[in-house]
Amino acid sequence: MTEQEGTSVQKHSQSSEREAGIRSSVAAGLPVAIADLSDLVRIPSVSWDGFDASAVAQSAEAVAALFEATGVFDAVSVKRANTETGEAGQPAVLATRTARNGKPTVLLYAHHDVQPPGNDADWNSPPFEPTVRGDRLYGRGAADDKAGVVSHVAAVRALAESYGDDLELGLVVFIEGEEEFGSRSFADFLEQNREALAADVIVVADSDNWNIDTPALTISLRGNVTLKLTVSTLSHASHSGMFGGAAPDAMLATIRLLSTLHTTDGSVAVEGLTSSGEAVPESSDADFIVDAGLLPGVTPIGTGPLLGRLWAKPAITVTGIDAPSVQNASNTLQPQVSVKISARIAPGQDARVAFEALKTHLYANAPFGAHLEISDVDTGQAFLVDTSGWAVAEAKQAMADAWGVDPVETGVGGSIPFIADLVRVFPEAQILVTGVEDPDTRAHSPNESLHLGVFKRAILTEALLLSRLAEKRLTDF
Ligand SMILES: [Zn+2]
Numbered sequence: 001m002t003e004q005e006g007t008s009v010q011k012h013s014q015s016s017e018r019e020a021g022i023r024s025s026v027a028a029g030l031p032v033a034i035a036d037l038s039d040l041v042r043i044p045s046v047s048w049d050g051f052d053a054s055a056v057a058q059s060a061e062a063v064a065a066l067f068e069a070t071g072v073f074d075a076v077s078v079k080r081a082n083t084e085t086g087e088a089g090q091p092a093v094l095a096t097r098t099a100r101n102g103k104p105t106v107l108l109y110a111h112h113d114v115q116p117p118g119n120d121a122d123w124n125s126p127p128f129e130p131t132v133r134g135d136r137l138y139g140r141g142a143a144d145d146k147a148g149v150v151s152h153v154a155a156v157r158a159l160a161e162s163y164g165d166d167l168e169l170g171l172v173v174f175i176e177g178e179e180e181f182g183s184r185s186f187a188d189f190l191e192q193n194r195e196a197l198a199a200d201v202i203v204v205a206d207s208d209n210w211n212i213d214t215p216a217l218t219i220s221l222r223g224n225v226t227l228k229l230t231v232s233t234l235s236h237a238s239h240s241g242m243f244g245g246a247a248p249d250a251m252l253a254t255i256r257l258l259s260t261l262h263t264t265d266g267s268v269a270v271e272g273l274t275s276s277g278e279a280v281p282e283s284s285d286a287d288f289i290v291d292a293g294l295l296p297g298v299t300p301i302g303t304g305p306l307l308g309r310l311w312a313k314p315a316i317t318v319t320g321i322d323a324p325s326v327q328n329a330s331n332t333l334q335p336q337v338s339v340k341i342s343a344r345i346a347p348g349q350d351a352r353v354a355f356e357a358l359k360t361h362l363y364a365n366a367p368f369g370a371h372l373e374i375s376d377v378d379t380g381q382a383f384l385v386d387t388s389g390w391a392v393a394e395a396k397q398a399m400a401d402a403w404g405v406d407p408v409e410t411g412v413g414g415s416i417p418f419i420a421d422l423v424r425v426f427p428e429a430q431i432l433v434t435g436v437e438d439p440d441t442r443a444h445s446p447n448e449s450l451h452l453g454v455f456k457r458a459i460l461t462e463a464l465l466l467s468r469l470a471e472k473r474l475t476d477f
Contacts, residue, residue: 015471018162019401022467025158026460033154033459034137034452036066038130040112040146041139047090047113047181056177059112060091063175066153067095072160072171074098080177081185081192089185090177096196099170102473106466107172107199107429108156110148110206111179114141115444122446135212136440136449143450144443147436148205149175151455155462162467169470172199176418179206182378183418190425199429200474201391202422203462207435210408212451215399215461217392218433220278220311220411221419223345223382225355226319229362230373231257234335241331248368249333251323258339260365261316266301272357273314276348276384280307281408291439311411314354315344340376344413351379380417390477391430398465403457434458 044052045059060078068076073095081089090113099105117127117140125131127140152173159167174197178184190197207218231254238247263269288306302309309315320340324330345354359374366372385392387409399407422431436458442448 018467019464021162022158022463023460025161026154026456026463029154029157030452030456030459033150033455036153037137037142037146037150037450037455038139040149041130041137041142042128044117044128045113045141045177046116047178048116049181051116053090056090056113060093060175060177063112063149064093064095066150067093067156067173070153070156070160072097072156072167073173076173079189079193081189083185083188089189090181092177092189093173093175094193094196095171095173097167097169097171100168102475103168103170104200104469104472104474105170105172105198106469107174107197107202108152108462109174109176109202109204110152111145111176112141112149113177113180114144114146115180118446124447127446127448132452135452137452137455138447138449140448143437143441143448145179145206145436147450147455147458151205151436151459151462152203154459155466158459158463159466159470163470167470169466170199171466172197179418183421186418187421187425190421194425198426201469202426202429202431203395203465204416204419204422204431204433205435205458205462206416207412207433208410208437208439208441209435209454209458210410212438212440212454213403214405215403215407215457216410216435217385217395217399217407218412218435219385219387219409220276220347221383221416221433222311222314222347222411222413223349223351223354223420224378224380224415224417225343225345225351225358226376226378227341227355227358227374228338228376229341230336230338230375231366232336232371232373233368234333237332237335239331240333243333247333248370249335250337250370251334253367253370254337254339256367257362257365257370258318260361262301265303267303268314268316270314270316270358270361272360273343273354274346274349275308275314276312276346278308278312278347278384278411280305280311280411283307307411310413312346314346314349315413316358317342344415345382347382347384347411349382351381355379380415381420383416383419383423385431385433389430391432394468395432395434395461395465398461398468402460402464434461 043059076095130139322338
Protein backbone atom coordinates (compact mmCIF):
# COMPACT_ATOMS: atom_id res chain seq x y z
CA MET A 1 0.00 0.00 0.00
CA THR A 2 1.45 3.40 -0.90
CA GLU A 3 1.34 6.24 1.58
CA GLN A 4 -1.24 8.04 -0.52
CA GLU A 5 -3.55 5.01 -0.62
CA GLY A 6 -3.12 4.69 3.15
CA THR A 7 -4.30 8.26 3.66
CA SER A 8 -7.27 7.80 1.41
CA VAL A 9 -8.32 4.55 3.12
CA GLN A 10 -8.00 6.26 6.49
CA LYS A 11 -10.03 9.20 5.21
CA HIS A 12 -12.63 6.87 3.84
CA SER A 13 -13.06 5.04 7.14
CA GLN A 14 -13.20 8.38 8.99
CA SER A 15 -15.94 9.58 6.70
CA SER A 16 -17.91 6.32 6.92
CA GLU A 17 -17.61 6.54 10.72
CA ARG A 18 -18.85 10.10 10.50
CA GLU A 19 -21.79 9.05 8.33
CA ALA A 20 -22.71 6.20 10.65
CA GLY A 21 -22.79 8.81 13.44
CA ILE A 22 -24.99 11.10 11.35
CA ARG A 23 -27.37 8.22 10.62
CA SER A 24 -27.74 7.31 14.27
CA SER A 25 -28.14 11.00 15.30
CA VAL A 26 -30.95 11.45 12.78
CA ALA A 27 -32.70 8.26 13.92
CA ALA A 28 -32.34 9.14 17.61
CA GLY A 29 -33.45 12.73 16.98
CA LEU A 30 -36.61 11.85 15.06
CA PRO A 31 -39.02 11.89 18.04
CA VAL A 32 -37.73 15.35 19.03
CA ALA A 33 -38.12 16.55 15.44
CA ILE A 34 -41.73 15.29 15.35
CA ALA A 35 -42.43 17.01 18.70
CA ASP A 36 -40.91 20.29 17.44
CA LEU A 37 -42.95 20.04 14.26
CA SER A 38 -46.12 19.40 16.27
CA ASP A 39 -45.45 22.51 18.39
CA LEU A 40 -45.12 24.60 15.24
CA VAL A 41 -48.31 23.16 13.71
CA ARG A 42 -50.22 24.32 16.82
CA ILE A 43 -49.44 27.94 15.88
CA PRO A 44 -51.96 29.03 13.20
CA SER A 45 -49.45 31.11 11.22
CA VAL A 46 -51.69 32.03 8.28
CA SER A 47 -50.00 34.94 6.48
CA TRP A 48 -53.08 36.10 4.55
CA ASP A 49 -54.80 39.42 5.15
CA GLY A 50 -57.65 39.05 7.60
CA PHE A 51 -55.89 36.42 9.75
CA ASP A 52 -54.25 37.07 13.12
CA ALA A 53 -50.77 38.41 12.28
CA SER A 54 -49.60 37.82 15.86
CA ALA A 55 -49.65 34.06 15.15
CA VAL A 56 -47.13 34.57 12.33
CA ALA A 57 -44.95 36.58 14.71
CA GLN A 58 -45.25 33.86 17.37
CA SER A 59 -44.36 31.22 14.81
CA ALA A 60 -41.25 33.19 13.73
CA GLU A 61 -40.10 33.41 17.37
CA ALA A 62 -40.63 29.67 17.85
CA VAL A 63 -38.63 28.86 14.70
CA ALA A 64 -35.83 31.24 15.72
CA ALA A 65 -35.65 29.53 19.14
CA LEU A 66 -35.23 26.12 17.46
CA PHE A 67 -32.28 27.31 15.37
CA GLU A 68 -30.78 29.23 18.31
CA ALA A 69 -30.85 26.07 20.42
CA THR A 70 -28.73 24.12 17.92
CA GLY A 71 -25.80 26.23 19.13
CA VAL A 72 -24.41 26.29 15.59
CA PHE A 73 -25.18 29.86 14.54
CA ASP A 74 -23.26 33.07 15.18
CA ALA A 75 -26.45 35.11 14.94
CA VAL A 76 -30.18 34.31 14.85
CA SER A 77 -32.80 37.01 14.37
CA VAL A 78 -36.41 37.61 13.40
CA LYS A 79 -36.52 40.20 10.63
CA ARG A 80 -39.01 41.90 8.37
CA ALA A 81 -38.30 43.51 5.02
CA ASN A 82 -39.07 47.18 4.48
CA THR A 83 -41.14 47.54 1.35
CA GLU A 84 -41.68 50.46 -1.02
CA THR A 85 -45.23 50.91 0.23
CA GLY A 86 -43.84 51.44 3.73
CA GLU A 87 -45.58 48.29 4.92
CA ALA A 88 -43.19 45.87 6.65
CA GLY A 89 -43.24 42.26 5.41
CA GLN A 90 -44.20 39.28 7.58
CA PRO A 91 -41.47 38.17 10.01
CA ALA A 92 -38.75 35.88 8.64
CA VAL A 93 -36.02 34.07 10.54
CA LEU A 94 -32.42 34.69 9.55
CA ALA A 95 -29.53 32.73 11.07
CA THR A 96 -25.91 32.75 9.96
CA ARG A 97 -22.67 30.92 10.62
CA THR A 98 -19.55 32.01 8.76
CA ALA A 99 -17.60 29.42 6.73
CA ARG A 100 -14.00 28.71 7.72
CA ASN A 101 -11.04 27.25 5.89
CA GLY A 102 -12.43 27.74 2.38
CA LYS A 103 -15.48 25.56 3.03
CA PRO A 104 -18.72 26.27 1.15
CA THR A 105 -21.70 28.14 2.55
CA VAL A 106 -25.15 26.57 2.25
CA LEU A 107 -28.39 28.53 2.56
CA LEU A 108 -31.34 26.55 3.93
CA TYR A 109 -34.74 27.92 2.90
CA ALA A 110 -38.23 26.99 4.05
CA HIS A 111 -41.33 28.97 5.11
CA HIS A 112 -43.13 28.98 8.44
CA ASP A 113 -46.40 30.54 7.29
CA VAL A 114 -49.31 28.39 6.14
CA GLN A 115 -52.41 28.48 3.97
CA PRO A 116 -55.78 29.14 5.64
CA PRO A 117 -57.32 25.90 6.91
CA GLY A 118 -60.58 26.25 4.98
CA ASN A 119 -63.65 24.70 6.50
CA ASP A 120 -62.90 22.86 9.79
CA ALA A 121 -65.69 20.41 9.03
CA ASP A 122 -63.71 19.10 6.04
CA TRP A 123 -60.88 17.99 8.35
CA ASN A 124 -60.88 14.57 10.06
CA SER A 125 -58.97 16.12 12.98
CA PRO A 126 -58.69 19.85 13.81
CA PRO A 127 -56.27 21.62 11.41
CA PHE A 128 -54.10 23.12 14.14
CA GLU A 129 -54.10 20.05 16.39
CA PRO A 130 -51.27 17.84 15.09
CA THR A 131 -52.54 14.26 14.97
CA VAL A 132 -50.75 11.06 14.03
CA ARG A 133 -52.83 8.45 12.18
CA GLY A 134 -50.94 5.50 10.74
CA ASP A 135 -47.64 6.66 9.23
CA ARG A 136 -48.79 10.24 8.82
CA LEU A 137 -48.91 13.44 10.85
CA TYR A 138 -52.01 15.50 10.00
CA GLY A 139 -52.37 19.27 10.37
CA ARG A 140 -52.16 22.53 8.43
CA GLY A 141 -48.46 23.09 7.73
CA ALA A 142 -47.50 19.58 8.94
CA ALA A 143 -45.89 19.21 5.52
CA ASP A 144 -46.04 22.58 3.71
CA ASP A 145 -43.76 23.83 4.96
CA LYS A 146 -43.17 23.44 8.67
CA ALA A 147 -41.74 19.98 7.93
CA GLY A 148 -39.27 21.79 5.66
CA VAL A 149 -38.38 24.11 8.55
CA VAL A 150 -37.87 21.24 11.01
CA SER A 151 -35.96 19.09 8.51
CA HIS A 152 -33.38 21.92 8.41
CA VAL A 153 -33.34 22.12 12.22
CA ALA A 154 -32.93 18.35 12.60
CA ALA A 155 -30.22 18.11 9.92
CA VAL A 156 -28.27 20.94 11.58
CA ARG A 157 -28.61 19.20 14.97
CA ALA A 158 -27.19 15.97 13.57
CA LEU A 159 -24.34 17.96 12.03
CA ALA A 160 -23.65 19.73 15.35
CA GLU A 161 -23.59 16.41 17.23
CA SER A 162 -21.14 14.98 14.73
CA TYR A 163 -18.76 17.92 14.40
CA GLY A 164 -19.06 20.01 17.55
CA ASP A 165 -16.71 22.97 17.30
CA ASP A 166 -14.93 21.45 14.30
CA LEU A 167 -17.70 22.41 11.90
CA GLU A 168 -16.22 24.64 9.19
CA LEU A 169 -19.19 24.66 6.82
CA GLY A 170 -20.86 28.04 6.40
CA LEU A 171 -24.62 28.04 7.02
CA VAL A 172 -27.38 30.54 6.41
CA VAL A 173 -30.97 29.85 7.39
CA PHE A 174 -33.77 31.87 5.83
CA ILE A 175 -37.25 30.88 6.94
CA GLU A 176 -39.80 33.07 5.19
CA GLY A 177 -43.08 34.22 6.75
CA GLU A 178 -45.25 34.99 3.72
CA GLU A 179 -44.65 32.39 1.02
CA GLU A 180 -48.31 31.42 0.99
CA PHE A 181 -49.27 35.06 0.49
CA GLY A 182 -47.19 35.57 -2.64
CA SER A 183 -43.76 36.31 -1.07
CA ARG A 184 -44.56 39.99 -1.43
CA SER A 185 -41.53 41.32 0.44
CA PHE A 186 -39.17 38.51 -0.63
CA ALA A 187 -37.24 40.56 -3.21
CA ASP A 188 -36.89 43.44 -0.73
CA PHE A 189 -35.70 41.02 1.96
CA LEU A 190 -33.04 39.65 -0.41
CA GLU A 191 -31.82 43.13 -1.29
CA GLN A 192 -31.79 44.30 2.33
CA ASN A 193 -29.95 41.18 3.59
CA ARG A 194 -27.91 40.42 0.51
CA GLU A 195 -24.60 40.00 2.34
CA ALA A 196 -25.96 37.79 5.10
CA LEU A 197 -27.79 35.56 2.59
CA ALA A 198 -24.90 35.03 0.16
CA ALA A 199 -24.24 31.30 -0.33
CA ASP A 200 -22.68 28.81 -2.74
CA VAL A 201 -25.61 26.40 -2.54
CA ILE A 202 -29.27 27.15 -1.77
CA VAL A 203 -31.51 24.33 -0.54
CA VAL A 204 -35.19 25.15 -1.02
CA ALA A 205 -37.08 22.52 1.00
CA ASP A 206 -40.61 23.21 -0.23
CA SER A 207 -41.38 20.62 -2.89
CA ASP A 208 -42.43 17.07 -3.48
CA ASN A 209 -41.06 13.52 -3.71
CA TRP A 210 -41.92 11.00 -6.41
CA ASN A 211 -43.65 8.75 -3.86
CA ILE A 212 -43.06 7.72 -0.25
CA ASP A 213 -40.26 5.32 -1.27
CA THR A 214 -38.58 7.36 -4.03
CA PRO A 215 -36.99 10.79 -3.56
CA ALA A 216 -37.18 13.54 -6.13
CA LEU A 217 -35.08 16.55 -6.97
CA THR A 218 -37.29 19.21 -8.53
CA ILE A 219 -35.56 20.60 -11.60
CA SER A 220 -38.31 22.56 -13.30
CA LEU A 221 -41.20 24.71 -12.17
CA ARG A 222 -43.84 26.40 -14.27
CA GLY A 223 -44.31 30.14 -14.04
CA ASN A 224 -47.66 31.85 -13.74
CA VAL A 225 -49.74 34.76 -14.97
CA THR A 226 -52.94 35.78 -13.26
CA LEU A 227 -55.23 38.61 -14.27
CA LYS A 228 -58.73 39.98 -13.94
CA LEU A 229 -60.60 40.39 -17.21
CA THR A 230 -63.69 42.57 -17.41
CA VAL A 231 -65.91 42.24 -20.48
CA SER A 232 -68.48 45.01 -21.18
CA THR A 233 -71.01 45.17 -23.98
CA LEU A 234 -73.90 47.36 -22.79
CA SER A 235 -74.16 50.65 -20.92
CA HIS A 236 -76.91 49.20 -18.69
CA ALA A 237 -78.82 46.00 -18.03
CA SER A 238 -81.91 45.32 -20.14
CA HIS A 239 -84.89 42.96 -20.15
CA SER A 240 -83.88 39.77 -21.94
CA GLY A 241 -87.32 39.44 -23.54
CA MET A 242 -87.27 42.92 -25.00
CA PHE A 243 -83.66 42.96 -26.16
CA GLY A 244 -82.40 39.35 -26.10
CA GLY A 245 -81.49 37.96 -29.52
CA ALA A 246 -80.27 41.28 -30.86
CA ALA A 247 -78.35 43.05 -28.06
CA PRO A 248 -75.14 41.11 -27.15
CA ASP A 249 -74.96 40.57 -23.41
CA ALA A 250 -71.60 40.50 -21.63
CA MET A 251 -72.05 36.90 -20.48
CA LEU A 252 -72.38 35.66 -24.06
CA ALA A 253 -69.33 37.69 -25.10
CA THR A 254 -67.36 36.33 -22.13
CA ILE A 255 -68.29 32.71 -22.81
CA ARG A 256 -67.37 33.01 -26.48
CA LEU A 257 -64.10 34.78 -25.67
CA LEU A 258 -63.05 32.26 -23.00
CA SER A 259 -63.86 29.38 -25.33
CA THR A 260 -61.14 30.58 -27.71
CA LEU A 261 -58.45 29.93 -25.08
CA HIS A 262 -58.54 26.13 -25.65
CA THR A 263 -58.90 23.72 -28.55
CA THR A 264 -61.64 21.11 -28.46
CA ASP A 265 -59.30 18.60 -26.73
CA GLY A 266 -58.55 21.13 -24.00
CA SER A 267 -55.05 22.11 -25.18
CA VAL A 268 -54.14 25.77 -24.79
CA ALA A 269 -54.84 27.61 -28.06
CA VAL A 270 -53.11 30.92 -27.37
CA GLU A 271 -50.53 31.76 -29.98
CA GLY A 272 -47.19 32.68 -28.41
CA LEU A 273 -47.52 30.53 -25.28
CA THR A 274 -44.69 28.03 -25.65
CA SER A 275 -43.89 24.51 -24.38
CA SER A 276 -40.49 23.57 -23.03
CA GLY A 277 -40.19 20.14 -24.67
CA GLU A 278 -38.28 18.69 -21.71
CA ALA A 279 -38.17 14.88 -21.42
CA VAL A 280 -40.49 13.49 -18.73
CA PRO A 281 -40.54 10.14 -16.90
CA GLU A 282 -43.30 7.70 -17.67
CA SER A 283 -46.35 7.82 -15.44
CA SER A 284 -49.64 6.04 -15.18
CA ASP A 285 -52.81 7.68 -16.51
CA ALA A 286 -54.83 5.61 -14.04
CA ASP A 287 -52.92 7.05 -11.04
CA PHE A 288 -53.44 10.55 -12.38
CA ILE A 289 -57.17 9.98 -12.83
CA VAL A 290 -57.45 8.84 -9.20
CA ASP A 291 -55.18 11.59 -7.77
CA ALA A 292 -57.01 14.34 -9.65
CA GLY A 293 -60.42 12.87 -8.79
CA LEU A 294 -61.79 12.64 -12.34
CA LEU A 295 -65.37 11.38 -12.29
CA PRO A 296 -66.22 8.17 -14.17
CA GLY A 297 -66.12 8.78 -17.92
CA VAL A 298 -64.32 12.15 -17.58
CA THR A 299 -61.14 12.26 -19.67
CA PRO A 300 -57.89 14.20 -19.14
CA ILE A 301 -57.37 17.25 -21.37
CA GLY A 302 -54.42 18.12 -23.60
CA THR A 303 -52.11 15.90 -25.63
CA GLY A 304 -48.77 14.12 -25.22
CA PRO A 305 -47.35 12.41 -22.11
CA LEU A 306 -49.35 13.39 -19.03
CA LEU A 307 -46.37 14.69 -17.08
CA GLY A 308 -45.34 16.75 -20.08
CA ARG A 309 -48.75 18.47 -19.96
CA LEU A 310 -48.24 19.25 -16.28
CA TRP A 311 -44.59 20.27 -16.32
CA ALA A 312 -43.65 21.42 -19.79
CA LYS A 313 -46.79 22.94 -21.35
CA PRO A 314 -48.88 25.98 -20.49
CA ALA A 315 -52.32 25.71 -18.87
CA ILE A 316 -55.13 28.24 -18.55
CA THR A 317 -57.88 28.06 -15.94
CA VAL A 318 -60.76 30.41 -15.20
CA THR A 319 -60.73 30.43 -11.41
CA GLY A 320 -63.46 32.93 -10.58
CA ILE A 321 -66.36 34.83 -12.10
CA ASP A 322 -68.28 37.89 -10.98
CA ALA A 323 -71.79 37.61 -12.34
CA PRO A 324 -75.23 37.30 -10.75
CA SER A 325 -75.65 34.08 -8.75
CA VAL A 326 -78.19 31.51 -9.90
CA GLN A 327 -80.42 32.44 -6.99
CA ASN A 328 -80.39 36.11 -7.97
CA ALA A 329 -80.67 35.52 -11.72
CA SER A 330 -83.37 37.67 -13.28
CA ASN A 331 -84.30 37.75 -16.95
CA THR A 332 -81.70 40.36 -17.68
CA LEU A 333 -78.98 40.93 -20.24
CA GLN A 334 -75.79 41.50 -18.23
CA PRO A 335 -73.87 44.64 -19.24
CA GLN A 336 -70.60 43.55 -17.63
CA VAL A 337 -68.89 40.34 -16.44
CA SER A 338 -65.51 39.91 -14.74
CA VAL A 339 -63.43 36.73 -14.57
CA LYS A 340 -60.17 35.75 -12.97
CA ILE A 341 -57.80 33.95 -15.34
CA SER A 342 -54.91 31.90 -13.98
CA ALA A 343 -52.33 30.68 -16.49
CA ARG A 344 -49.34 28.39 -15.89
CA ILE A 345 -46.34 29.12 -18.06
CA ALA A 346 -43.92 26.49 -19.37
CA PRO A 347 -40.28 26.65 -18.23
CA GLY A 348 -38.21 28.60 -20.72
CA GLN A 349 -40.78 31.32 -21.36
CA ASP A 350 -40.61 34.71 -19.70
CA ALA A 351 -43.82 35.32 -17.74
CA ARG A 352 -44.17 38.89 -19.05
CA VAL A 353 -43.87 37.68 -22.64
CA ALA A 354 -46.54 35.09 -21.83
CA PHE A 355 -48.79 37.81 -20.40
CA GLU A 356 -48.43 39.87 -23.59
CA ALA A 357 -49.35 36.80 -25.69
CA LEU A 358 -52.44 36.21 -23.57
CA LYS A 359 -53.46 39.85 -23.71
CA THR A 360 -52.99 39.99 -27.49
CA HIS A 361 -55.11 36.84 -27.85
CA LEU A 362 -57.93 38.24 -25.70
CA TYR A 363 -58.14 41.55 -27.61
CA ALA A 364 -57.92 39.78 -30.98
CA ASN A 365 -60.79 37.44 -30.08
CA ALA A 366 -63.22 39.77 -28.30
CA PRO A 367 -66.58 39.11 -30.00
CA PHE A 368 -69.24 41.67 -31.03
CA GLY A 369 -66.79 44.54 -30.44
CA ALA A 370 -66.96 43.94 -26.69
CA HIS A 371 -64.87 46.28 -24.53
CA LEU A 372 -62.15 44.58 -22.47
CA GLU A 373 -60.29 45.74 -19.42
CA ILE A 374 -57.38 43.81 -17.94
CA SER A 375 -56.31 44.52 -14.37
CA ASP A 376 -54.74 42.95 -11.24
CA VAL A 377 -51.97 41.37 -13.33
CA ASP A 378 -49.51 39.22 -11.42
CA THR A 379 -46.62 37.27 -12.97
CA GLY A 380 -44.15 34.73 -11.59
CA GLN A 381 -41.20 33.34 -13.51
CA ALA A 382 -40.75 29.68 -14.39
CA PHE A 383 -37.53 27.95 -13.42
CA LEU A 384 -35.18 25.30 -14.83
CA VAL A 385 -32.29 24.05 -12.69
CA ASP A 386 -28.88 23.78 -14.28
CA THR A 387 -28.28 20.11 -13.42
CA SER A 388 -24.62 20.13 -14.43
CA GLY A 389 -23.34 21.66 -11.16
CA TRP A 390 -21.57 19.76 -8.36
CA ALA A 391 -24.31 20.55 -5.85
CA VAL A 392 -26.90 18.63 -7.91
CA ALA A 393 -24.56 15.62 -8.10
CA GLU A 394 -23.95 15.73 -4.32
CA ALA A 395 -27.66 16.12 -3.57
CA LYS A 396 -28.64 13.18 -5.78
CA GLN A 397 -25.98 11.00 -4.17
CA ALA A 398 -27.17 11.97 -0.68
CA MET A 399 -30.77 11.14 -1.66
CA ALA A 400 -29.72 7.76 -3.06
CA ASP A 401 -27.77 6.95 0.13
CA ALA A 402 -30.49 8.12 2.51
CA TRP A 403 -33.43 6.48 0.71
CA GLY A 404 -31.69 3.45 -0.79
CA VAL A 405 -33.29 4.36 -4.13
CA ASP A 406 -32.02 6.65 -6.89
CA PRO A 407 -33.89 9.97 -7.06
CA VAL A 408 -36.13 11.02 -9.94
CA GLU A 409 -35.59 14.42 -11.52
CA THR A 410 -39.03 15.95 -11.58
CA GLY A 411 -40.85 19.00 -12.77
CA VAL A 412 -43.63 20.62 -10.84
CA GLY A 413 -46.72 22.06 -12.45
CA GLY A 414 -47.00 24.71 -9.76
CA SER A 415 -44.86 27.76 -9.32
CA ILE A 416 -42.38 28.99 -6.71
CA PRO A 417 -41.87 32.47 -8.17
CA PHE A 418 -39.37 33.60 -5.52
CA ILE A 419 -36.82 31.15 -6.93
CA ALA A 420 -36.49 33.49 -9.90
CA ASP A 421 -35.66 36.28 -7.41
CA LEU A 422 -32.98 34.06 -5.82
CA VAL A 423 -31.44 33.35 -9.22
CA ARG A 424 -31.48 37.06 -10.08
CA VAL A 425 -29.85 38.22 -6.84
CA PHE A 426 -27.44 35.27 -6.47
CA PRO A 427 -26.65 34.17 -10.04
CA GLU A 428 -23.58 32.19 -8.90
CA ALA A 429 -25.42 30.06 -6.34
CA GLN A 430 -26.52 26.52 -7.20
CA ILE A 431 -30.15 25.91 -6.32
CA LEU A 432 -31.48 22.58 -5.04
CA VAL A 433 -35.25 22.23 -4.75
CA THR A 434 -35.96 19.38 -2.35
CA GLY A 435 -39.00 18.53 -0.29
CA VAL A 436 -40.85 16.59 2.34
CA GLU A 437 -44.12 16.15 0.48
CA ASP A 438 -45.42 13.08 -1.33
CA PRO A 439 -48.41 12.53 -3.66
CA ASP A 440 -50.78 12.06 -0.69
CA THR A 441 -49.73 15.20 1.19
CA ARG A 442 -52.65 17.41 0.07
CA ALA A 443 -50.83 20.66 0.73
CA HIS A 444 -53.23 23.65 0.82
CA SER A 445 -56.20 21.25 1.19
CA PRO A 446 -58.09 19.80 4.16
CA ASN A 447 -56.33 16.85 5.82
CA GLU A 448 -52.85 17.98 4.82
CA SER A 449 -50.34 15.47 6.13
CA LEU A 450 -46.69 14.45 6.28
CA HIS A 451 -45.45 10.88 5.82
CA LEU A 452 -43.13 10.29 8.79
CA GLY A 453 -40.87 7.89 6.87
CA VAL A 454 -40.39 10.53 4.17
CA PHE A 455 -39.67 13.09 6.91
CA LYS A 456 -36.90 10.92 8.37
CA ARG A 457 -35.36 10.21 4.96
CA ALA A 458 -35.50 13.91 4.03
CA ILE A 459 -33.69 14.85 7.26
CA LEU A 460 -31.07 12.15 6.67
CA THR A 461 -30.57 13.28 3.06
CA GLU A 462 -29.91 16.84 4.17
CA ALA A 463 -27.65 15.81 7.07
CA LEU A 464 -25.56 13.60 4.75
CA LEU A 465 -25.41 16.34 2.12
CA LEU A 466 -24.28 18.96 4.64
CA SER A 467 -21.68 16.68 6.21
CA ARG A 468 -20.22 15.84 2.80
CA LEU A 469 -20.08 19.51 1.83
CA ALA A 470 -18.42 20.21 5.19
CA GLU A 471 -15.57 17.93 4.11
CA LYS A 472 -14.86 19.88 0.91
CA ARG A 473 -13.21 23.16 0.12
CA LEU A 474 -14.68 25.23 -2.68
CA THR A 475 -11.44 24.67 -4.59
CA ASP A 476 -12.10 20.90 -4.56
CA PHE A 477 -15.00 21.25 -6.96
ZN1 LIG B 1 -44.83 25.73 0.57
